Amino acid sequence: MTGFANPFRGLPWLVGSARRAPPDLVVLGTSNCIGPGSFAARIEETKSASVHNLSIGASSSTVGLYMLDLVRPSRCGIALLDYAINDNDAAYNLWGEARAASTIASNLRTLGNRLRSLGYFPIVAILPSDLSFERFLGERLHEDHCRRESLNFINLRKMFISAIKAGADRAFLMRDDWHMSQTASELFAGCVAAMLRRLKALRAPRSRQVASALSSRVIPAERLFRPGALVKRSSSLRSDHYGRLAVGEAITLALDGNERVAGLMINVGARGGTVAIHGSKASVVKSLTFQWSDKQPPAYFSMLVDVGQAVTGGGEGVTVEVVPDETPVTEATIHGRPAPPGRDGEVEIEGVLVTSVGEVELDFAAPDYRGLLPLDLGELPEGRELFDALLRLRA
DSSP states (O other): OOSSOOTTTTOGGGOOOSSSOOOEEEEEOOGGGOSTTSHHHHHHHHTSSEEEEOOOTTOOTHHHHHHGGGOOOOSSEEEEEOOHHHHHHHIIIIIOHHHHHHHHHHHHHHHHHHHHHTTEEEEEEEOOOOTTSSOOHHHHHHHHHHHHHTOOEEEHHHHHHHHHHTTOOHHHHEEETTEEOHHHHHHHHHHHHHHHHHHHHHOOOEEEEEEEEOOEEEEEGGGTSOGGGEEEEEOSSOEEEEEEEEBTOEEEEOOOTTEEEEEEEEETTSOBEEEEEEOSSOEEEEEEOOOSOOOSSOOOOEEEEEOOSOOBOOTTOEEEEEEOTTSOOOSOOTTOOOOOTTOOOEEEEEEEEEEESSOEEEEEEEEOOTTTSOSBGGGSHHHHHHHHHHHTOOO
């Protein structure tokens, strides 16, 4: 990049300590957290943290519950949660505005409390998107939840809008309407690295905590499909087995009456189809059709499809069946597309997310940072330095 002063000059953020083992950083987010130009990749390159990136693109905060079992316990770590962008879409097009606040709250509460029980300090990162609007629903719902339930957060979207108003160049801040530029991602990486160092130096006392969360489990494709129906899919980000389910075929999930199907992890590069999910008291029909590019053959890309309707189990469990595309759809799918005419549909499923109908009580011991840090981490010196660096991104 040329035409403006080096924003990194005088900022020692990206210098890691070689004398101590780096702290842990778990990233549970979406597309801003993925790829070689992301802040997560930059932190990994600088070795300022041991990064475990569990991000999945184009998915709501429900995907965090799907990935939770892969989080390793930590003695000192941060967990970044980045879901405001896609929760915005789900709030408008799936849950509805009236239900969105409670759904997002349950997801974030579960993620925050279960991550605390594993030794992490959870931070909700509200990353920049669609900056033409002063505020948007996903941002408001995430920040409101954090303030109401004392969950620490950093609102980069607000920082970016303020920086642009003060003269920063949007073209240097964003690579498109939904993703930060590589330079801005590097600046955020430095801020996260500095917060990790601050957290490690605080030596917060451990205390017993009682909190609520959804219980969840993932049923993988290997337990749902015969070996001949499985196919291995791999990319630079993920690799797993997927079960192929064609029109007229079904799988049965052993769920009890207190469990529900919360989501399906699918390959959006497959042909796609219409899926009917039948439980003991409710059913839902969803169209699983996506078109992310015109590449042939379509690229493998995993995404969690939320099931908004509470489809619970019982004596006969829950069935998931691919039905003809003419079957009327009863629930929207975020990022979905209309089914092409005459398609012989097939859905590829990596796993099924099952959660409890209601939250359960967690009892654990964890570091207690209350009173040691502001709720809005943008108020820390590291947050102010980040904002000042963003201001210097101008022509």
